[in-house]
Amino acid sequence: MKSSVYRIAVAPFILSAVIIYIAFYSVGVVEKNYVSDAAKEYLSSLASNIYDNNSEYEVMTDKLCSEYELKAQTLSILISQLPKTLSEDMTSEELRIASGADEIMISDKNGLIIFSTSPDSEIEYVNEQFTDGLTQKNYCRTAIHKSENGCIFEVAVSRRNESGLIITSFVNTALNEVLTYKDTSYALHRNTAFDADSTSVIDITENKYIAHTTAGLIGAECIISPERFKNREGYFSYKYQGEPSFVFYEYYDDSTVIMSIISKKNVYTKRTLVLVWMVVLQFVFMLSSVLSIRSYKKDYL
Numbered sequence: 033m034k035s036s037v038y039r040i041a042v043a044p045f046i047l048s049a050v051i052i053y054i055a056f057y058s059v060g061v062v063e064k065n066y067v068s069d070a071a072k073e074y075l076s077s078l079a080s081n082i083y084d085n086n087s088e089y090e091v092m093t094d095k096l097c098s099e100y101e102l103k104a105q106t107l108s109i110l111i112s113q114l115p116k117t118l119s120e121d122m123t124s125e126e127l128r129i130a131s132g133a134d135e136i137m138i139s140d141k142n143g144l145i146i147f148s149t150s151p152d153s154e155i156e157y158v159n160e161q162f163t164d165g166l167t168q169k170n171y172c173r174t175a176i177h178k179s180e181n182g183c184i185f186e187v188a189v190s191r192r193n194e195s196g197l198i199i200t201s202f203v204n205t206a207l208n209e210v211l212t213y214k215d216t217s218y219a220l221h222r223n224t225a226f227d228a229d230s231t232s233v234i235d236i237t238e239n240k241y242i243a244h245t246t247a248g249l250i251g252a253e254c255i256i257s258p259e260r261f262k263n264r265e266g267y268f269s270y271k272y273q274g275e276p277s278f279v280f281y282e283y284y285d286d287s288t289v290i291m292s293i294i295s296k297k298n299v300y301t302k303r304t305l306v307l308v309w310m311v312v313l314q315f316v317f318m319l320s321s322v323l324s325i326r327s328y329k330k331d332y333l
Contacts, residue, residue, distance in 0.1 A: 064278075067299045068267060071228075071280035071292055075265070078231075079284050096185060096204060097174045103131045104187040104200045105172060111138070112192035124149055133200040134184075141166055141195030158197055162188040165197055179203070228292040229272065236261060237287045261289050269296075 107127060114123060128136050128149045138147040143158045143166055158166070165171030171190040176183055182205035188197045233243040236258040241249050256279065260268060265282040272279075272293045281291040 063299055067278070067294065068280065071267070071294070072265065072282070074228075075280060075282040075290050075292060078290050079282060082233075082284065082290075093176065096202075100185045100187050100200070100202045101172050101174060101189070103133070103202075104189045104198065107131050107133070107136065107200060108189045108192050108198045111198060131200065132202065134203045135201040137199040137201075138191070139166070139196045139199070143197075146196075158188065158199060159186060162197060162199070165190065166195065171197070227298070228294045229275075229277065229298075230293040232291050233284070234258075234289045234291060235287060236289055242288065256291070
């Protein structure tokens with residue numbers, strides 16, 4: 033009789049333990065899938081933002097290049113028709129203002145700068161990017177540099193009347209805002225829909241961070257081997273800063289990966305809460321069962 037009573041009491045305990053395990057596992061799976069879906073949506077959103085920013089920058093840059101190259105070619109024609117341009121400062125300055133250029137330089141066939149509208153200029157030779165145009169008749173090329181004042185469009189075109197190049201520099205401050213949006217790190221900080229411990233963009237050919245939510249790590253070597261990014265998208269477990277974590281990733285292109293890391297304890301928040309409550313309920317149930325058995329034994333045995 034006693035053994036039957038204890039078997040009846042022990043069976044619910046075992047059943048409760050099984051239910052707790054199933055609930056613990058099930059809630060964990062649901063939470064991981066939820067975070068995985070959120071991470072996938074976040075990474076796709078980042079990839080889309082970066083693509084849109086780059087596209088906007090390229091469209092605006094192409095438009096400005098065409099505009100500045102047309103001005104530089106017009107200048108080349110005017111200078112060839114005004115032989116005194118090099119000796120009359122007023123004429124060259126008027127041409128500079130009319131074209132909207134910040135500086136005009138002229139080189140000889142060897143690339144030596146023989147004239148500049150900036151008297152204090154320290155540039156002696158043409159940019160190395162333009163040396164192949166010194167011997168061409170219809171040369172036109174633009175180099176873009178970023179400076180504190182804005183983007184510098186340096187346009188080199190062939191001289192019409194003799195060998196050499198005319199180089200015009202245009203500083204564009206309006207492009208600064210587009211450059212800010214183009215900056216991949218800005219895209220990472222702007223999108224805060226997914227609360228990750230770390231988000232970064234990696235060049236897997238060099239295994240270096242192109243962008244990172246921690247600015248000081250940009251250009252540094254990535255802590256994760258490129259071999260871990262086997263598929264076009266996915267996730268894997270990784271110990272990040274001593275914490276068991278998940279690494280979610282997606283390829284932006286063949287050599288660029290967008291990656292987010294989130295601690296497992298931030299993923300399994302509800303699972304821990306469910307476990308605590310179920311253990312408490314099981315304890316109450318066990319206590320009630322023990323008290324019931326004691327009362328039964330006292331009254332009937």
